Amino acid sequence: MFKTNNSSSSTKEAKAEAIIICLDSGEWMENTKSPMFMEQVSAMQYYCQKKFKHNPRTIVG
Template sequence: MEAPEAIMICIDSSQWMNRLDRFYWYTLQLNCVRSYCVAKFKSNPKNAIGILKMGTRSERQKNIRPTSDLDQILDFLENNRVSGGGLSFFCGLQNCWYILQQLYPRNQKRILMFTGGYVFVDFA
């Protein structure tokens, strides 16, 4: 069995994914996340996986802190919608790294990022 890992998955929930010709991409993205989580928990049930939405209008939306509860993650993915706004890639990356450093300082860490649209860069 592998050593336990702390994993954060960033999903693209920007307005780019809300376009009719791109909505299928959003569904595929969620299916990939679902398959990845099932495989990771199968390899080691002590893994902790969290999900962060990177759309700039995601502040009101619920994100998932790293957890070992696969049912909670699958429920989140089942009830997930595109939140809109730009894709805040760097902010999402910083938030994930901070969460992993604070909650799991000794575990191996992974950040998995899905991007399907333009990246919003805020230098302010």
């Protein structure tokens, strides 16, 4: 089970995270007229924006 900490977490600085993101850029993705690659890019951008807003020290590669 998880323990909950009743102390105020707003005074503590969030720990930095390291995140690795992989996108499918294979030949099929490039040669089809499907918008799936750009949808992956949009999802990655949205995810990163939320992570950076939560903790600017987060590293994405």
